[in-house]
Amino acid sequence: MSDPVVLITGALTGIGRATALAYARQGANLVVCGRHQDAGEQLAGELAGLGVQAEFVRADVRFDAEVRDLVDRAIARFGRIDVAFNNAGTEGAPGPVTEVTDDAYQATFDTNVKGTLLCLKHEFRAMRAQGGGSIVNVSSTFGLMGYPGAALYVGSKHAVVGITKAAALEGADHGIRVNAVAPGYTRTAMYDRFTGDDTARDAVDSVLPIHRAGTPEEIAAAVQFLGSDKASYVTGHILLADGGLMAGGPLFPSS
Known part of the structure; x- marks a missing residue:
């Protein structure tokens, strides 16, 4: 694609920010x-400083009207959306299943699941009208495995996997590809909150086959591949970017 138009939710930090910068450097x-x-305005200015057109739209993906406005403003500004990266997400409040509350459920599922569905709803509307496009959702290795004390987050990311596959089948007749990236441990603010301290982070590094957590830039590269024409025959796929964790992790160390 020449000068593609890319929409990114959850773009202000971590993987979203790294992906925005990577796409801007690509033009x-x-x-x-x-x-x-x-x-958001600071990020848009930083992106524009790399020689591209960039616009920040304040929106909360939990609300249909705000997601609709986000997509409409993207179309009004650029005329199309070639790639959408549905990255907004939260780890919620970790804790045992016996302590799950209505508020904790809503806080996690409204962003991670409902937010993904609402983004797909309006992105499909735009992409069907223009004849196609590529959508990348963000799941997690926890969308493919369990983890104690994180039932809400694990459940929400499993839901994103299923939603991605169903949406890919719906989009196929309209030239819309839908995939998901499933990051493993990645050095973001969410990762720091989840692990808690340097000792815990060192412990994570020790069990990963490549002996370190990933970087946001490495996940951004995976997103760019899925969004690009190089992945033109790829849809309904969950791309692991996890340092070998799901290949066996601590059960099958590399050395």
Whole structure:
């Protein structure tokens, strides 16, 4: 694609920010989304400084009207959306299943699951009208395995896997590819909150086959592949970017 138009939710930090910068360096025009106006405008300015057109739209993916406005503004500005990266997500409040509450469930599932569905709804509307496009959702290795004390997050990311596969089948007749990236441990603020301290992070590194957590830039590269024409025959796929964790991890160390 020449100068593709890329829409990214959850773009202000971590993997979303790294992906926005990677696409800008590639020459893509961008619409970036998040919930914090000042940080969003700062990011849009940083992207524009790389020589591309960029616009920040404040939106919360939990709300249908805000997602509809986000997509409509992207179309009004650029005329199309070639790639959408549905990255907005939260780890929620980790804890045992015996302590799950209505509020904790809603806080996790409204963003990770409902937010993904609403983004797909409006991205499909735009991409069907233009004749196709590529959508990448963000799941996790926890969308393919269990983890104690994280039932809500694990459940939400499993849901994204199923939603991705169903949406891929719906999009196939319309030239819309839908895939998901499943990051393993990746050095983001969410990772720091989840692990808690350097000792825990060192322990994670010790059980990963390549002996380190990933970087946001490495996950961004996986997203770019799925979004690109190089993946033109790939849809309904969950791409692991996990340092070998799901290949066996601590059960089958590399050395």
